[in-house]
Amino acid sequence: MTGQQTHSTFEHYRQLGVPIQNLDDETTFHAFEKAIKGPRNRNFFVDFSDDEAWCERDLSNTQISRLLKGSRSPNTHTRWINIWNPYKQTDIVQTIARYYDFTPRLLGVMRSAPVQPKKAAPVKDTHSHLSSSSILRRLHGEKGSSAKSMLEESSSIDLEDSAEMKELAPASQFDSSAGINHYHIANEVWHWSSVDWGRRYVSLGYNSLYHLDTSKKKNINDDGEEVDEYEKSDVPEGKRVWSWLVLCEDKTVISIMEDPYPFTKELDEQEIKSLSTIRRNIINVFSQLSKAYDSKKANPLNLLPIRKRVGDSEEETIHRETDIPGLLFYCLFDDWHTTYSLLARQEHPYASKLNKLREEMLQTASLSHIEQLHYIGRQLSVLKRIYQSYELIIDRVLEKQEASLASLKNSHIVSSPESLESSTADGRAHQILEHQSLLGVSISSAARVRFERLKHRIRLYALSEIQECIDQKESLVMMNFNLIAIKESYSVERLTRVTLFLAKITILFMPVSLMTAYFSTEIEGVTFKLNEYWIAFAVILTLSVIVLIVFGVVSGTMESKILYKPWSRIFWDKGKKVYNRKRKGM
Numbered sequence: 001m002t003g004q005q006t007h008s009t010f011e012h013y014r015q016l017g018v019p020i021q022n023l024d025d026e027t028t029f030h031a032f033e034k035a036i037k038g039p040r041n042r043n044f045f046v047d048f049s050d051d052e053a054w055c056e057r058d059l060s061n062t063q064i065s066r067l068l069k070g071s072r073s074p075n076t077h078t079r080w081i082n083i084w085n086p087y088k089q090t091d092i093v094q095t096i097a098r099y100y101d102f103t104p105r106l107l108g109v110m111r112s113a114p115v116q117p118k119k120a121a122p123v124k125d126t127h128s129h130l131s132s133s134s135i136l137r138r139l140h141g142e143k144g145s146s147a148k149s150m151l152e153e154s155s156s157i158d159l160e161d162s163a164e165m166k167e168l169a170p171a172s173q174f175d176s177s178a179g180i181n182h183y184h185i186a187n188e189v190w191h192w193s194s195v196d197w198g199r200r201y202v203s204l205g206y207n208s209l210y211h212l213d214t215s216k217k218k219n220i221n222d223d224g225e226e227v228d229e230y231e232k233s234d235v236p237e238g239k240r241v242w243s244w245l246v247l248c249e250d251k252t253v254i255s256i257m258e259d260p261y262p263f264t265k266e267l268d269e270q271e272i273k274s275l276s277t278i279r280r281n282i283i284n285v286f287s288q289l290s291k292a293y294d295s296k297k298a299n300p301l302n303l304l305p306i307r308k309r310v311g312d313s314e315e316e317t318i319h320r321e322t323d324i325p326g327l328l329f330y331c332l333f334d335d336w337h338t339t340y341s342l343l344a345r346q347e348h349p350y351a352s353k354l355n356k357l358r359e360e361m362l363q364t365a366s367l368s369h370i371e372q373l374h375y376i377g378r379q380l381s382v383l384k385r386i387y388q389s390y391e392l393i394i395d396r397v398l399e400k401q402e403a404s405l406a407s408l409k410n411s412h413i414v415s416s417p418e419s420l421e422s423s424t425a426d427g428r429a430h431q432i433l434e435h436q437s438l439l440g441v442s443i444s445s446a447a448r449v450r451f452e453r454l455k456h457r458i459r460l461y462a463l464s465e466i467q468e469c470i471d472q473k474e475s476l477v478m479m480n481f482n483l484i485a486i487k488e489s490y491s492v493e494r495l496t497r498v499t500l501f502l503a504k505i506t507i508l509f510m511p512v513s514l515m516t517a518y519f520s521t522e523i524e525g526v527t528f529k530l531n532e533y534w535i536a537f538a539v540i541l542t543l544s545v546i547v548l549i550v551f552g553v554v555s556g557t558m559e560s561k562i563l564y565k566p567w568s569r570i571f572w573d574k575g576k577k578v579y580n581r582k583r584k585g586m
Helices: 003-016 026-037 061-069 090-100 104-110 132-140 145-153 163-168 182-188 269-278 280-287 320-333 336-343 349-363 368-398 405-409 417-425 445-520 530-555 567-585
Strands: 043-048 053-057 078-084 194-198 201-210 218-220 226-228 239-248 252-257
Touching: 026 053, 026 280, 043 061, 061 090, 078 090, 078 320, 090 104, 182 239, 194 368, 201 269, 201 336, 201 368, 239 269, 239 320, 252 320, 269 280, 280 320, 280 336, 320 445, 349 368, 349 445, 368 445, 445 530
Parallel strands: 078 252
Antiparallel strands: 043 053, 043 078, 194 201, 201 239, 218 226, 239 252
8 A cells, every 4th residue: 555545545534524544554453453342442434445444433423424425435445334332322323224224123123222131030930931932922912823923934033024013012012111122032032133125235133142251150069079050041051142234235334233231330350351252253353454463373264355365366356346345244244253162062061061961860860950951952942043043144145136026017127228228318217227126235256155155054063063962962861761760670679689688587587486486385294405406496597598598599589689889888988078078178
């Protein structure tokens, strides 16, 4: 980038009345990178091309309006506007919506205020989590059966298409005073998503789940050992955050992210660290828009094909201007770090939990394991629906828009440039080409192939992994019941062995008892000596033992032991547990 180009670009923004800084400058880059990680940053924008990149943060509504309405610098072709916490910047959101002609409903949900979270109540019902059907019952009442069936057919509903739901329900149920708004639904239906089409934009709305590094709670069991305390929750572990992505026809990409901590005045150290994790993908994309970013020290998996290229062929260069907006749109949507931390085998929390439960079952199976498996299964089902909603979003983005019969009959629509020239020559104004009348924004082939690849990765690495865990959970439930049944059969067998042992002792001493009774009987003229008694006692007892052994061998009821674990081993294990408990208490 030459000094003359830099000066002309700077003068262009100065005339617009918008402050600007050179993102390719190393000092500016590091200052911005640090600022957008912090909780006080409100918004930022970047105008860039292969040669230049300019940025500014914390713009006012007036500056955003001038930026949108003014002409774009000839040295840049792509613009990225990012907004944190949209409910605190409703004037800026409204300015953007008015410029790109958003629908009133889309503008309304973007400006929605966050919902105060309810205090967690003890889980009483195993199906207490609000599914799609339960949300409809809350929105429409028990009489909204037609809308309920409509939602059951699709887990993701467009904001425009769901307008019929509003007509079916009383207006009071959608009033903000009733506590029902967009964030209320997004918080209870985690797979809620939307794809909105306009003639100047395509908008995606979806939930993201972030696996945050928090200290796990520990619990002490009856044996004095530390165990992880599992959460009795029907939703997966992690922080849910709603995001919007908008691709506009003038090569502008808009990203809007919900405030993850809307009711916290001052974030503590742990929350600031979590905020950096939530914004990690956006910060990574922002960093790679600057030439000051050192790609040689970066993880190769994080490198993005936005401004940096290996080669400089003419075939690639001529497509850069049209490819970059779609690539930026894709990179903001594809947060692979989040997916990796949720589902990778090394960090997979659900696979670890299931393996740990399996080991505990093999030691001692109990019905408490069924409860834990139930909640794990519910969380996996919600996680599965989240990734299915991503699939639906990608399908809608890649969906080919075709002209309808109504548009073809519209007198303002012409099918070819030749027809447009002839109609203009005839004096007919306001004529537009057929492809310009379609809803949505076309995405370049470079972005399309990456969206298709992302869809395949979701199926292969996310949905298949989740389904494997769900299948393993079902098998563990059956295994737990089988182990309990085996345990009960062992208990019955042990009781039977004890009973047989006691019966054999009774049978063993029955002849001796009869002999003793005989010797104690006073028979006239008959006397017994002491040694005669003990000789008879030994002979009868020996014969009784031989008879019992022969009977046990012949009948197959020979019992060699009474206890499964020796008493010495039982006392040793108890003493070891007491010692470990005292050692941990020191």
